Amino acid sequence: MILPILSWLLGTLLLIAILWVASLVVATLWIAAKAERLVPPVGKFIEIDGNRIHYVDQGGGARSSLCTGLALNSIISGTLCSGGSARATG
CATH class of the missing domain: 1.20.5 (Single alpha-helices involved in coiled-coils or other helix-helix interfaces)
Incomplete structure (x- = not known):
């Protein structure tokens, strides 16, 4: 019961x-x-290795990158954030 x-x-x-x-x-x-x-969002998006990445292209001179957010995931997976390694197509 x-x-x-x-x-x-x-x-x-x-x-x-x-x-x-x-x-x-x-x-x-x-x-x-x-x-x-x-x-x-301000800026553009680029697809790198199947991931949609947002970026803002400003100023002149040498290219540099600032990677924020989920940095630990990048370190664990072995990928590094490097300036100028990806080119936008749009």
């Missing part, structure tokens, strides 16, 4: 948790899309 009740309760709680996570994912995607519409 108690086993069917517990399995029903566990199933209901699991369904509620899945719906909660799904709603958080949808809300995050909606907020990100709204933010990009309201504040479009």
Whole structure:
């Protein structure tokens, strides 16, 4: 008698948790899309090794690069950020 009740309760709680996570994912995607519409990125994008990279080309003189964000991932994966190694095509 108690086993069917517990399995029903566990199933209901699991369904509620899945719906909660799904709603958080949808809300995050909606907020990100709204933010990009309201504040479009300045600069251009280039694709390097299948990754979409944002850059801003300013000033004159020798090229230099400033890599920010996810630097630890670059170090772990063995890729380095180097100036002038990628050329934009657009």
